[in-house]
Amino acid sequence: MTDAQGFETLAIHAGQAADAATGAVVPPIYQVSTYLQDAVGETRGGHDYSRTINPTRTALETCIASLEGAAFGSAFASGMAAADTVLRALLAPGDHVVMPNDVYGGTFRLVDKVLSRWGLDYTAVTLSDTAAVAAAVRPGSTRLIWVETPSNPLLHIADIAAIARIAHDAGSLVVVDNTFATPYLQQPLALGADVVLHSTTKYLGGHSDVVGGAVVTSDEAIAERISFHQNAMGSIPGPFDCWLVLRGIRTLAVRMERHCDNAERVVELLAGHPKVTTVLYPGLPGHLGHEIASRQMRRAGGMVSFAVAGGASAAIEVCNRASVFTLGESLGGVESLIEHPAEMTHHSTTGSEAEVPDDLIRLSVGIESIDDLLGDLRHALG
Numbered sequence: 326m327t328d329a330q331g332f333e334t335l336a337i338h339a340g341q342a343a344d345a346a347t348g349a350v351v352p353p354i355y356q357v358s359t360y361l362q363d364a365v366g367e368t369r370g371g372h373d374y375s376r377t378i379n380p381t382r383t384a385l386e387t388c389i390a391s392l393e394g395a396a397f398g399s400a401f402a403s404g405m406a407a408a409d410t411v412l413r414a415l416l417a418p419g420d421h422v423v424m425p426n427d428v429y430g431g432t433f434r435l436v437d438k439v440l441s442r443w444g445l446d447y448t449a450v451t452l453s454d455t456a457a458v459a460a461a462v463r464p465g466s467t468r469l470i471w472v473e474t475p476s477n478p479l480l481h482i483a484d485i486a487a488i489a490r491i492a493h494d495a496g497s498l499v500v501v502d503n504t505f506a507t508p509y510l511q512q513p514l515a516l517g518a519d520v521v522l523h524s525t526t527k528y529l530g531g532h533s534d535v536v537g538g539a540v541v542t543s544d545e546a547i548a549e550r551i552s553f554h555q556n557a558m559g560s561i562p563g564p565f566d567c568w569l570v571l572r573g574i575r576t577l578a579v580r581m582e583r584h585c586d587n588a589e590r591v592v593e594l595l596a597g598h599p600k601v602t603t604v605l606y607p608g609l610p611g612h613l614g615h616e617i618a619s620r621q622m623r624r625a626g627g628m629v630s631f632a633v634a635g636g637a638s639a640a641i642e643v644c645n646r647a648s649v650f651t652l653g654e655s656l657g658g659v660e661s662l663i664e665h666p667a668e669m670t671h672h673s674t675t676g677s678e679a680e681v682p683d684d685l686i687r688l689s690v691g692i693e694s695i696d697d698l699l700g701d702l703r704h705a706l707g
């Protein structure tokens with residue numbers, strides 16, 4: 326492959342050259358644990374054991390890295406396995422982390438319940454408030470700022486470039502969980518981030534049929550620590566799961582365009598609907614963070630949240646009445662999903678400062694026919 330290829334070309338070809346032995350145009354599923362050595366210690370291309378290296382996983386790692394403009398990539402069994410590996414590989418007991426107060430719930434649980442016992446300290450702040458981020462940094466002990474933008478489910482926007490400057494001035498690293506935006510819409514390394522993380526379960530896989538994670542970076546020392554931990558801790562994805570994610574990635578660009586097209590039409594309907602009191606979408610000119618989103622994202626994505634008149638019971642009724650929008654957690658698949666964060670994805674935040682409004686509904690807008698999606702929402706809103 327030559328340099329400077331377009332995103333769509335990389336999604337289809339990076340790491341995915343035709344199989345040398347057969348010419349198969351899709352990387353085979355190397356469902357294998359160990360490899361022949363031609364003599365003691367003489368492996369073929371370093372292939373010794375599949376926890377350490379597997380060609381199907383290498384294809385996926387190469388592809389995701391190229392899409393983020395990164396030099397190195399590592400794939401994991403889940404987004405949480407990726408997060409755990411990043412935090413343990415890059416930090417040490419006693420270190421301090423700044424993270425969003427509306428960080429993905431699993432990430433909060435990992436830091437608050439697991440890594441705190443290992444000696445990690447954290448401060449949770451409103452990440453869209455850059456001054457609050459700066460104030461939370463403890464010179465000498467803050468080693469990492471964790472960024473998620475757009476956030477879940479309020480779709481707050483954090484200024485990646487500004488946070489990267491604050492972090493680097495304090496000798497801290499910046500990790501961006503880019504799951505919601507995908508590299509098609511937002512490229513955090515180009516904005517100054519050190520590491521990008523994905524739950525490939527969502528848009529990268531894109532078909533709600535696989536759980537996976539990935540971490541990319543262009544810093545060789547960081548990449549070495551992450552792949553050392555990937556092998557040492559063993560939280561790797563199997564070859565078939567890697568193959569599924571890679572298959573999803575080939576259509577990422579066209580899927581994301583359709584997710585955005587459909588989300589924009591859904592936002593238009595919601596904004597004009599008498600029962601809808603608030604619409605949260607970074608593409609709306611009135612959205613807090615719209616200006617930053619326009620700068621750092623290609624388009625505003627497929628996630629939309631909105632509130633309805635009548636409180637929690639009205640919101641729950643809308644969720645229950647929808648049918649093309651499937652009632653369910655998760656996001657980023659081809660099918661549209663609807664959920665009530667206060668009772669579902671964000672139930673554990675009840676009573677905490679990260680509690681979400683109970684009249685809020687979150688949509689993951691899929692790529693079905695837009696008329697069916699709009700009709701379903703009109704019906705669900707009654």
Ligand SMILES: *Cc1c(COP(=O)(O)O)cnc(C)c1O
Pocket residue numbers: 403404405406429431432473477502504505523524525526527536537538
């Ligand atoms: C789903 C998700 C994760 C966790 O990923 P899993 O693949 O479910 O382990 C992390 N961050 C964000 C933003 C997510 O949406």
